[in-house]
Amino acid sequence: MAVEHYQQPLSQPGSHREQQPATKRKRRVVGLGKIETLTYLVLFVLIATVAIYVLSLKMEAHTVQTQITQIESETAIKEGEISELKTEVTDLSSYDRIYEKANELGLDLDNGNVKVAEKYGKN
Template sequence: MAVERYNKNVLPDTGAAPEKKVETGAETKTKSHVVGLKRSETLVYLFLFILIATVSIYVLSLKMEAYDLQTQITQVESDIATKEGEISELNTEVTDLASYDRIYEKANELGLDQNNGNIKVAEKYGEN
């Protein structure tokens, strides 16, 4: 008996439901009491579970949408880089085709000759 009193004083309180002791003959058995949930508590837990699941699905759908948009942005940037390369090549070709030496060669091939006395300078309309 002294040991049982000592153990009761030394053991920490776990906060669980108190155990009922039933003495049958020479040995002591303990029964624990299981606490059930009320209907309102069950509904609250069910609502919280559904809310958490819904929010999780919504967040995942937003992340998937952001991933898709990022993929589209990358594709558009790639297309822009390709088009800029083509524009650069075309600008180089225009510069080459508009060079004075090339125009002079084409004029000579067509039988035209340069007459400096026949050159007139025209001003653009609206410029001083």
């Protein structure tokens, strides 16, 4: 709101005219027009809508980041399990273990049954 003040000019000091009566002030309150009110309302709604949209995008980004972190954690756990399983396979398929299991089952190593295949095409 704006307030307008009207003042009458004061007489110059030292002038010989009669003293004028006290200065009259007139106040008038200026209101907003319909178009201005509508403009402010539209701007307020627009700013509120944009703020809500930005907040929803930030919330969605936070949710996605949380999911990414969870998946990376699960991936690290699975990679650890895979590494342990590879180590176990290596230990179970070692020659010494196979020879030991064969002896437990009553099997003997007979070099006459072992055949070595040579690669063809050697120069």
